[in-house]
Amino acid sequence: MASDDNFPPIKGTYNGINYYIQNGKQRQRKAGGGFTRESIKNNPKMQGVRDSNQELALCSRFNKNFKEALFPFINDLGDGTLHSRLMKLFMQIKTLDEAPVGKRTVVNGLCCDMGRKLLREFxxxxxxxxxxxxxxxxxxxxxxxxxxxxxxxxxxxxxxxxxxxxxxxxxxxxxxxxxxxxxxxxxxxxxxxxxxxxxxxxxxxxxxxxxxxxxxxxxxxxxxxxxxxxxxxxxxxxxxxxxxxx
CATH class of the missing domain: 2.60.40 (Immunoglobulin-like)
Structure with missing residues (x-):
């Protein structure tokens, strides 16, 4: 597919510029943007992403340990949605922790009345x-x-x-x-x-x-x-x- 001025479309990176096709038109932008493993790990602007990932990992670990402990009661339920539903619950309870984002935990969320209420009503x-x-x-x-x-x-x-x-x-x-x-x-x-x-x-x-x-x-x-x-x-x-x- 040619561009509007009949030149062949350019795709790739040259001299720090990304060339690509979007909606049939030739477009370009400065290279180096977007989410990469390196930028998420080191870019100061990605601190919010790192904080969210940290809380997600802690919540996932809590969910896993919670289910393992309750195995005698839930092992025969045969419900493939239980994991994701519990994960959603614990992510909600985690937000009740008043610690800074990135350090909030499910446990601290369960220390307040609303956290315990959400678990009781699950x-x-x-x-x-x-x-x-x-x-x-x-x-x-x-x-x-x-x-x-x-x-x-x-x-x-x-x-x-x-x-x-x-x-x-x-x-x-x-x-x-x-x-x-x-x-x-x-x-x-x-x-x-x-x-x-x-x-x-x-x-x-x-x-x-x-x-x-x-x-x-x-x-x-x-x-x-x-x-x-x-x-x-x-x-x-x-x-x-x-x-x-x-």
Whole structure:
């Protein structure tokens, strides 16, 4: 394709000028602009990009460690979108940290009420969430790991078709601020709850106390089942699994 003055188009770099074709016209610009690995690393004007990359890397590492810690609860979800949805959540929580851009972290974002609220309201699955499972009032003792729900009511949950019971599991997610490490303390004894059970106060415990100085979150999981004469059968219906964070 020729240029407007019938000269053949020029493509490439010559004497510090980039020559290229855009929308059918010959254009040129000074070479050396744009995003390169070298410019991002050293150019003072790219400091904002470096800060964003640093925060993105920290958020990605937090997401990875978070999922690994919660593996006992999320390993069977089969949800390919969970990683990206959690990443979006943690990036949002990170912005609540009042540190300068480039040094903001998810952990500091979770230290404020809004950060914890966003995590509690996150929908891990299409099943019940924290409020559905525990009711409107749930209190977590971060020193002992004991979780109390004064208005626990099975009738609040929407049972998938054919389901008669659900198993309720409880664990405490502990994040060591200094060591940047997670630990999940799981109560391996699941509580079996029938659809017709009455409302009551629910008290959930873990086998050991969380360590001092850690960020502590209670995590509950429900899995619906159908009880037949021989045993319980797991439901694979939509909404048959629910996870909530306190």
């Amino acid at each position: 929908k891990f699955t299409k099943g019940p969430g924290t409020r559905d499972i525990l009711g409107p009032i749930a209190d977590l003792d971060t020193k002992t790991g004991v979780l109390k729900a004064v208005a626990f009511d099975p009738k609040r949950l929407k049972f998938p078709k054919g389901s008669t019971h659900f198993y309720l599991q409880y664990g405490v997610l502990e994040y060591n601020l200094k060591g940047n490490a997670f630990r999940f303390i799981l109560n391996t004894d699941a509580l079996v709850v029938a659809k017709e059970d009455e409302a009551k106060e629910l008290v959930l415990e873990i086998p050991e106390k969380p360590k001092k100085g850690s960020a502590v979150f209670g995590v509950v999981k429900v899995q619906f089942y159908q009880k037949l004469p021989d045993r319980f059968y797991k439901s694979f219906a939509k909404g048959a699994v629910g996870i909530g964070v306190v």
